[in-house]
Structures are given as C-alpha cells and as structure tokens.
Amino acid sequence: MKQKDKVTDPIFEIKDLSFWYGQNKALDSITFDIQKGDITAIIGPSGCGKSTLLRCLNRMNDLIEGVRVEGDILFEGQSIYKKNIDLIMLRKRVGMVFQKSNPFPKSIYENVAFGPRIHGVKNKNILDEIVEKSLRDAALWDEVKDRLHHSALKLSGGQQQRLCIARAIAVDPEVILFDEPCSALDPVASAKIEELMLELKGKYTQVIVTHNMQQASRVSDWTAFLLMGKMIEFGPTEQIFLAPRNKITEEYVTGRFG
Amino acid sequence: MLSRRREDKVFSVLIKSGGIATIFVILSIFFFLFWEVLPIFVPARIETLKITTVKQTLKGEVFLLDEYMNYLISVGNDGFKIVNAREGDVVSTEIINDLHAFYLDPLTYVLFLVRDDATVDIFDILWVEKFTKFGKRFVEPSIDKVTSFKLPSKVDLIRGVKLPEDEGYLFIGSSKETLYFVNLETEEDFLTEEITYSPRLSSFKVEHNVVDVAISRDGKFICVISGFYLSCFERENLLSEKLLSYTLSSRAVAFDFLVGDRALVLLEDGKPPVVWITAKIGSEVRFVNAKNFSRGCKEYINLSVSPINRTFLAQCGNGTFYAYYSTNERLLLESPAPVLSSPIFITPRGDHLFWVTKDEIYTVRFVNDYPEISLKSLFGKVWYEGMDSPSYVWQSTGGTDSFEPKLSLIPLLMGTLKGVVYSLIFAVPISVLSALLVSQFMNSKQINLIKPAVEFMASIPTVILGFLAALWLAPLIERNLFSFLVIFVLLPFYILVFYFVFTVLPSDSKWKTIGLAAVFIYSLGPLFHMTKRLEYLWFEGGFVEWLSENGVYYDQRNALIVGLAVGFTIVPIIFSIAEDAFSNVPKSILVGAMALGASRIQAVFKVVLPAALPGVFAGIILGFGRAVGETMIVLMATGNTPILDFSPFTGFRTISANIAVELPEAPLGSSLYRVLFLSALLLMVIALVFNGVANYIRMRLHRKLKF
Numbered sequence: 019m020k021q022k023d024k025v026t027d028p029i030f031e032i033k034d035l036s037f038w039y040g041q042n043k044a045l046d047s048i049t050f051d052i053q054k055g056d057i058t059a060i061i062g063p064s065g066c067g068k069s070t071l072l073r074c075l076n077r078m079n080d081l082i083e084g085v086r087v088e089g090d091i092l093f094e095g096q097s098i099y100k101k102n103i104d105l106i107m108l109r110k111r112v113g114m115v116f117q118k119s120n121p122f123p124k125s126i127y128e129n130v131a132f133g134p135r136i137h138g139v140k141n142k143n144i145l146d147e148i149v150e151k152s153l154r155d156a157a158l159w160d161e162v163k164d165r166l167h168h169s170a171l172k173l174s175g176g177q178q179q180r181l182c183i184a185r186a187i188a189v190d191p192e193v194i195l196f197d198e199p200c201s202a203l204d205p206v207a208s209a210k211i212e213e214l215m216l217e218l219k220g221k222y223t224q225v226i227v228t229h230n231m232q233q234a235s236r237v238s239d240w241t242a243f244l245l246m247g248k249m250i251e252f253g254p255t256e257q258i259f260l261a262p263r264n265k266i267t268e269e270y271v272t273g274r275f276g
Numbered sequence: 277m278l279s280r281r282r283e284d285k286v287f288s289v290l291i292k293s294g295g296i297a298t299i300f301v302i303l304s305i306f307f308f309l310f311w312e313v314l315p316i317f318v319p320a321r322i323e324t325l326k327i328t329t330v331k332q333t334l335k336g337e338v339f340l341l342d343e344y345m346n347y348l349i350s351v352g353n354d355g356f357k358i359v360n361a362r363e364g365d366v367v368s369t370e371i372i373n374d375l376h377a378f379y380l381d382p383l384t385y386v387l388f389l390v391r392d393d394a395t396v397d398i399f400d401i402l403w404v405e406k407f408t409k410f411g412k413r414f415v416e417p418s419i420d421k422v423t424s425f426k427l428p429s430k431v432d433l434i435r436g437v438k439l440p441e442d443e444g445y446l447f448i449g450s451s452k453e454t455l456y457f458v459n460l461e462t463e464e465d466f467l468t469e470e471i472t473y474s475p476r477l478s479s480f481k482v483e484h485n486v487v488d489v490a491i492s493r494d495g496k497f498i499c500v501i502s503g504f505y506l507s508c509f510e511r512e513n514l515l516s517e518k519l520l521s522y523t524l525s526s527r528a529v530a531f532d533f534l535v536g537d538r539a540l541v542l543l544e545d546g547k548p549p550v551v552w553i554t555a556k557i558g559s560e561v562r563f564v565n566a567k568n569f570s571r572g573c574k575e576y577i578n579l580s581v582s583p584i585n586r587t588f589l590a591q592c593g594n595g596t597f598y599a600y601y602s603t604n605e606r607l608l609l610e611s612p613a614p615v616l617s618s619p620i621f622i623t624p625r626g627d628h629l630f631w632v633t634k635d636e637i638y639t640v641r642f643v644n645d646y647p648e649i650s651l652k653s654l655f656g657k658v659w660y661e662g663m664d665s666p667s668y669v670w671q672s673t674g675g676t677d678s679f680e681p682k683l684s685l686i687p688l689l690m691g692t693l694k695g696v697v698y699s700l701i702f703a704v705p706i707s708v709l710s711a712l713l714v715s716q717f718m719n720s721k722q723i724n725l726i727k728p729a730v731e732f733m734a735s736i737p738t739v740i741l742g743f744l745a746a747l748w749l750a751p752l753i754e755r756n757l758f759s760f761l762v763i764f765v766l767l768p769f770y771i772l773v774f775y776f777v778f779t780v781l782p783s784d785s786k787w788k789t790i791g792l793a794a795v796f797i798y799s800l801g802p803l804f805h806m807t808k809r810l811e812y813l814w815f816e817g818g819f820v821e822w823l824s825e826n827g828v829y830y831d832q833r834n835a836l837i838v839g840l841a842v843g844f845t846i847v848p849i850i851f852s853i854a855e856d857a858f859s860n861v862p863k864s865i866l867v868g869a870m871a872l873g874a875s876r877i878q879a880v881f882k883v884v885l886p887a888a889l890p891g892v893f894a895g896i897i898l899g900f901g902r903a904v905g906e907t908m909i910v911l912m913a914t915g916n917t918p919i920l921d922f923s924p925f926t927g928f929r930t931i932s933a934n935i936a937v938e939l940p941e942a943p944l945g946s947s948l949y950r951v952l953f954l955s956a957l958l959l960m961v962i963a964l965v966f967n968g969v970a971n972y973i974r975m976r977l978h979r980k981l982k983f
Contacts (some may be wrong), residue, residue, distance in 0.1 A: 123887045
C-alpha cells in the first residue's frame with residue numbers, strides 16, 4: 019500500500035504543545051496530527067519526552083503533581099485540555115497499554131471485565147461476551163479460555179501484556195496508546211504483540227512509543243521523531259526511515275547516536 | 277586482614293547469640309507459665325503411708341485427728357480416749373459404762389453421748405494452742421462437757437451440730453418413728469457472764485422408722501430419711517414444708533452436708549453418689565439434684581466429707597474408695613483401700629487420710645490441691661450452690677472459708693472478646709479509611725504531618741488513656757449518651773451531605789473547602805442542642821434513666837467507653853499496617869485502572885483496596901492481638917465485673933485485668949494462683965497466634981504483589 023504523504027483524516031490534532039514538569043520543560047511546541055485508523059510511532063532517545071507526549075493524549079500526566087501544559091490537543095475536533103472535559107469519557111475512548119504489564123491482582127476474567135463494569139455494564143451475559151471478544155481480539159483467548167477465573171498474575175509476561183491489551187479493548191476505545199509495550203518482553207513475545215497491533219489496525223487508531231526503531235519501521239504507518247522535547251521530523255514511516263529530510267533524523271535512524 | 281576476620285567472627289557470634297537469647301527468653305516465659313500451670317493437671321493421689329502402733333487396744337468406732345496429726349480422739353461404745361498419734365501412748369481415757377449411743381461431728385468438733393437413762397451429754401472438743409520450745413505451734417485436745425439434758429425416752433440414732441458463732445447446739449435423736457429435736461440456745465447471764473443452755477425440745481412422729489438424719493452445720497436445714505423416703509426441711513418448718521423429697525431405691529448408707537451447708541451427699545447402694553444443692557426456684561429455696569457422678573459402689577460402707585472443701589470420700593465394701601469433688605462433679609481418685617472395712621477419715625486440713633484398726637493408726641498423705649479445677653469448671657456451665665440454673669461464673673474468693681470458688685474462664689474470655697470487638701468497631705473504620713486517605717490521596721507534605729501524629733498516638737501511656745476514659749469520658753458520655761449515639765450514627769451521612777454540597781458548588785478555590793469545613797464544625801453545636809432537645813421531648817430528659825426503666829442496664833464505665841479508649845490505642849497499629857499494605861500496591865495498577873476510565877475513588881476502592889485487603893486484615897488481626905492484651909485501660913475504665921453479656925452499656929472483666937486485679941491477692945500455689953497463670957498462658961498463646969497469623973498474611977501479600 020502506498021503511503022500518503024499527508025495526514026488526511028486526523029483523530030488527534032496536536033497544536034503547539036508544551037509541557038513542564040515543575041521547572042523542567044519536557045515538550046517544546048509540538049505540532050502534528052495523528053491519522054485515524056493508522057499506527058503512529060513516536061521514536062527518540064531516552065528522555066526525549068515521547069512517553070510524556072503519549073500520556074498527554076489521554077491526560078494521564080494529570081496524575082503527576084506540579085505539571086503544566088500549554089498549547090492544545092484536539093480529539094475528534096474537541097479540545098481535551100478545555101475546562102470541564104469528561105476525563106472518564108476521554109480515557110474510555112483513548113485506552114492505554116503500559117511499558118510494564120500491570121494486570122490487577124484479580125482473575126483474568128475480572129481484569130477484562132473491570133473496564134466495562136465501571137462503565138456500567140452489569141449484565142453477566144454481556145460481560146461474558148465482551149470478555150471473550152476482547153480476549154479473542156488480543157489473541158489470548160485460546161491460551162486462557164480454560165482458566166478465566168485463575169489469577170492474572172500467573173500468566174507469562176507476554177500473556178500479561180496481551181491481557182492488558184484485551185483489557186484496553188474491552189471498553190471499546192477508538193484509540194489505543196502503547197507505551198513501549200515490548201520493552202520488558204522477549205523477542206518472541208514482542209513479535210506476537212507486533213502481530214497483534216497489525217491485526218488491530220483499522221479497527222483502532224494506535225499510537226506506539228518505542229525506542230526500538232525496527233519495531234517502529236515494522237508496525238507503523240507514521241513516525242514522529244522527538245529529540246530533547248522537540249519534534250525533529252514527522253512523516254510517513256517509509257520516508258522517515260528511508261529518506262529523512264532532517265540530518266539529525268538520518269543520524270538517529272541509522273544508529274549513529276541513540 | 278586477620279583482625280578484620282576476627283572482627284567479623286566476633287560480631288557474627290554476638291549477633292547470633294543475641295538472637296538466640298531472645299528466642300530463649302520467650303521460650304523461658306512460656307516454660308515458666310507452663311511450669312506454674314502444670315500442677316493442676318496432676319491428678320489427686322495418695323502417698324507415704326505411716327503406721328503408728330497404739331499401746332492399748334482401741335474399741336473406738338469413730339475417730340478424729342487434730343490438724344497437726346499429733347492426737348487421735350477415739351470414740352466407741354465404752355467411752356472416749358485421747359491417743360498420742362505419733363508415739364502410740366494413750367493420753368487419757370474416759371470410760372462410760374451406760375453409754376447407749378454417740379455421735380461425733382467431725383466438722384464442728386462436738387461429741388454427743390446418750391446414756392441408758394436417756395440423758396444426753398454434750399462435749400466440746402477444744403484444741404488448745406501450745407508452742408514447743410522452738411516456737412512451733414501445736415494443739416492439744418481437751419474434751420469438755422458443756423451441758424446435759426434429758427429426753428423423754430431413749431433414742432438409738434443421734435445427730436447434732438455446734439452452731440457457728442456460739443449460738444448453741446442442735447440435736448436430733450430418734451427411735452423408730454419418734455423424732456426429738458432439741459435446740460440449745462446460748463444464754464449469757466449478764467451479771468456473772470456465765471453461759472448456760474436451755475434445751476427446747478420438740479417431738480415429732482414420722483410415718484416410717486427413721487434411718488438417718490443430717491443437720492447442716494449452720495443449723496438451717498435438716499434432712500431425714502425415714503423408711504425409703506428422704507426429705508429435707510428448713511429448721512423452722514421441720515416436717516412441714518419439704519425442700520426435697522426423694523424415694524430411695526436401695527439401702528441408704530450415709531448422707532451428710534458438705535462444707536458450706538448448701539450441698540447434701542447421699543450414698544445409696546448400687547448407685548454413684550447423689551448430690552443435691554440448694555437452688556433458687558422462683559423465690560423458693562429447693563434442693564435440686566444437679567450433679568452427676570461416675571462410678572460408685574454396689575455396697576457402701578462409709579462417707580467422709582472434707583472439712584476444708586467440697587471433696588468427699590465414698591468407701592465401698594469391696595475395699596475400693598472414691599474421692600469426688602462436688603462443684604465440678606469430678607472423680608478425683610479411685611483407689612483400693614489398704615485395710616478393708618475400717619472407715620477412712622479426712623484430717624482437718626484435708627491433706628491426709630487416716631483409718632484406725634484395733635491397735636494401729638494409718639495415715640496417708642492425700643495430695644488433692646486443685647480439686648476445683650477441671651475442664652468443666654473452667655469452660656463448662658456449672659450449677660453452683662444457691663443459683664437458679666447452671667451458669668458460667670467467675671467469683672474466685674468469698675467472705676468465708678466455706679465459699680464455693682467459681683472459676684469459669686468463660687466470662688473472662690467473653691469479656692476480653694467484648695472489649696476487643698467494641699474497640700475494633702471504633703478503630704477499624706477510622707484506621708483503615710485514614711490509611712486509605714494517607715496512602716492514596718495525600719501528598720508527601722500532608723503525609724509528613726499525619727504520620728508523626730499517628731505515631732504519637734501510639735506512644736501515649738495507656739494509663740493516661742484509662743484515666744481520661746474513666747474520669748472524663750465516662751461521665752461525659754453518661755450525661756450526653758443520646759446525643760453521642762445520634763451524632764455517632766448520623767455523622768457519616770452528615771459528612772456525605774457536605775461532600776455532596778462540595779461537589780455541587782462550582783468554585784474551585786480553597787476558600788470553598790475552608791468555608792464548608794467551618795460551616796460543618798459550626799453546625800455541630802446546634803446539632804448537639806437539637807439532640808438534647810429531642811432527648812428532653814422523647815425520654816423526659818433522661819435517656820439513661822429511660823433505658824434503665826426499659827430494662828437496659830447502664831454502667832457509667834462500660835464497653836462503649838473502653839471501645840473508644842482501647843480503640844484509640846490500636847488505631848496506630850492498624851493504620852500503619854494498612855497504610856503499608858496500601859502503599860505496597862504498585863502504583864501502576866492504580867494508573868492502569870484510571871487509564872481505563874475509572875475515577876480515582878473507583879480505582880482505589882475497586883482495585884487498590886481489594887489487592888491490599890489481606891494486609892488490612894493482617895493489621896486488624898494485629899490490632900486484635902494488641903487489644904486482647906490491653907490491661908490498664910480496661911482495668912480503669914470498666915467496672916471489672918465478670919458478667920457475661922454483650923451490651924455496650926455494661927462493664928466486663930478481661931483476662932488481663934483479671935490477672936492484674938487478682939494475682940496480688942492469690943495465695944501462692946493456690947488454685948486461684950494456678951488458674952490465673954493458666955489464663956496468662958492462654959492470653960500469651962492467643963497473642964502469639966494472632967501475631968503469627970498476621971505476619972503470615974502480610975508475608976504472603978508481599979510475595980503476591982511483587983511483580
């Protein structure tokens with residue numbers, strides 16, 4: 019499939035976004051759009067602000083004390099930084115999978131059912147359906163269908179991460195944010211996650227933060243390259259990796275620093 | 277290099293020995309407690325037989341030894357003798373040729389003799405106190421004639437007692453169907469101070485031949501067996517109002533009252549001994565058969581009651597004898613009698629048994645120090661003398677020696693439980709919720725303010741809390757009980773109302789919080805006055821009085837007060853363990869829940885709280901263990917009444933307070949002393965088990981949450 023050069027149907031529009039942790043400026047005037055249904059990768063060396071940027075998309079940074087935001091992010095044309103925004107609704111629509119798998123110390127079933135439950139689903143049959151569908155979507159169903167009521171903590175690292183994806187899928191989001199989802203996994207488990215992301219493409223808009231450039235080039239359609247809180251380059255993945263316009267990007271993707 | 281290695285070695289030895297010493301100390305405490313408790317598990321036994329050969333033939337039938345076992349009094353059909361029980365010499369002899377019948381009461385030391393002409397002589401057996409040249413005390417018997425009187429006709433069977441406090445003597449003589457009752461009241465001539473006795477005789481006819489008679493030694497009850505019928509009466513209503521009527525199924529060999537005069541033992545061939553105790557049935561006193569004993573003889577030959585406690589001996593014709601304890605129905609001892617057919621007697625101190633043949637005195641040591649302790653009396657329901665039903669009672673000491681000790685640990689255990697439960701009711705919600713608040717919703721600045729405050733709470737000496745609870749809180753709550761209860765129940769809802777107002781008000785400024793808090797605190801005053809007004813309207817001004825009129829007893833120092841005060845001491849314990857458990861739940865879980873759209877409250881209550889629940893539970897158990905051992909506050913802030921109920925308005929007595937109250941007064945080595953040590957051991961085991969369980973749960977939780 020031929021990549022388009024320009025984002026045509028943005029789900030997120032990031033506009034001149036700056037971000038401070040207390041006195042430290044973590045993000046500096048970042049502007050780019052995220053294409054609906056595609057996979058967008060955010061790459062860059064450690065501490066460049068890529069995770070911070072990702073967390074701005076569902077306002078998870080709000081949980082940290084003393085942070086400050088300037089600029090704006092539009093989600094489906096609506097600002098998510100305006101007053102009285104319904105954070106619960108935002109986070110329901112923008113799911114997240116973390117660097118380190120974080121299943122709740124409950125059963126597999128309860129982990130997946132947690133999201134639907136807090137959003138008001140009470141009917142047992144509907145919950146059962148959601149759990150099965152989510153686990154199937156996360157390619158975990160066959161492995162766990164016989165032990166749905168066993169503790170989620172007994173699963174392997176890769177399985178736990180896929181459970182977290184299933185858990186995110188269960189609330190039927192529009193976007194799933196991946197914060198270095200494979201950094202704690204072995205290559206086989208990582209490959210499975212990547213495979214899964216490609217399967218989920220189209221159904222959900224996916225944004226992935228990764229420091230693994232091969233991974234970014236394998237799964238993503240769009241790539242943003244961040245350095246020291248600044249957006250160096252954004253464009254179709256092929257262009258970033260094969261024909262970067264910026265010299266620093268070229269040096270980074272060819273592994274001259276990192 | 278060498279010196280460093282030596283240093284390592286020295287320190288490792290020091291550290292190891294420190295650890296071992298700690299374990300050793302704990303084990304020693306256990307061992308010491310157990311050692312003090314151990315004797316109560318050793319069954320009664322007899323040992324060290326001693327034989328004295330008497331230098332004359334004794335024709336006596338009943339015998340009495342003094343408390344030092346120096347002198348033996350022998351009474352028989354030929355008169356009475358005093359024998360030196362150690363040397364065998366006969367000290368004095370009184371030959372009475374026309375002796376028709378005699379009775380020696382072994383507990384009140386009085387001797388009745390009936391002569392052929394129906395004259396009755398009463399002798400007091402006095403123990404004259406003497407000292408050896410080394411200052412050792414001993415007693416010499418002196419048998420003094422008190423008075424004599426004449427009956428209308430000769431009697432074959434006589435019984436009598438000396439009443440306590442020199443009130444005189446009671447005498448009953450009977451022949452066939454005739455019963456003579458003689459009351460000899462003391463009369464003191466106020467000029468010469470000479471004491472005389474005027475016998476007042478009443479005679480009765482009964483339907484059958486009189487077989488045996490027993491008189492309680494306080495003169496209150498008289499029981500008569502005539503034919504096959506046993507009946508008991510109060511002295512004033514002799515033969516009219518029956519307190520007990522029982523039909524014998526076989527030959528009655530002996531019956532007598534036990535020490536304390538509220539229990540009657542009957543030995544009936546082919547049955548275990550039967551004991552009746554007085555009981556309040558309605559407003560009436562009755563004798564009830566409330567005890568069950570095991571074993572017994574086909575054919576009894578003798579009954580001996582202990583002068584010091586409720587032990588009695590039943591002796592069989594086949595040579596076996598049994599020792600029983602009445603209160604707890606315990607069979608203390610089953611033993612073959614060394615000499616057939618000689619009746620066995622108990623010495624005044626109850627620590628030896630003796631029997632006498634024609635020319636020999638046998639004594640054996642009777643080790644029976646803890647007859648009143650058994651599983652049944654410690655943990656079971658016992659029907660005590662004078663009560664209306666079986667019950668759990670702790671009442672270790674009474675005014676007199678003949679008091680029946682009531683050593684049930686149940687009221688103390690339940691009191692302990694009651695104290696703990698009311699403390700937890702107060703402490704658990706406060707400490708768990710504040711731990712949640714501190715660990716999940718506060719920033720580090722606020723935490724640094726709260727934690728030292730809680731630690732300070734733990735460091736307040738409990739004696740101060742007890743003192744405050746007893747002298748300040750208890751009267752305060754008694755005056756304002758209704759307001760206290762209403763506000764206690766309504767406060768959470770009231771807070772919720774304010775929370776609702778808080779969320780509805782649009783502004784975000786901190787003045788909103790401060791203003792609302794001020795309104796909240798200010799509104800408590802009018803709320804209090806409103807409850808006072810309601811109390812005045814509904815309960816005519818006095819809720820406490822209204823309660824007691826409606827049968828709810830209110831103690832000023834009660835479980836509510838203790839719950840508040842002890843709860844105060846365990847809040848820091850539960851708080852710190854629970855806070856630790858909450859903080860140990862990885863933040864990523866909370867964040868994960870919130871990323872799914874859960875609110876902070878939802879994430880905390882639906883994910884963090886369930887995950888940390890075992891840790892919270894461990895904290896509660898640890899608090900439980902601490903509350904179980906709490907002594908000072910319960911000692912000061914309850915009435916220490918060992919009653920058995922769960923009302924929040926009554927006092928109670930805990931095991932720990934009981935030890936503190938009673939151990940200083942328990943005679944060393946006594947039953948009470950041992951039972952107190954047993955309860956201490958119990959307390960220690962409970963505390964240890966609870967600590968162990970709590971630590972196990974915490975360790976498991978730590979392992980589980982590590983991922």
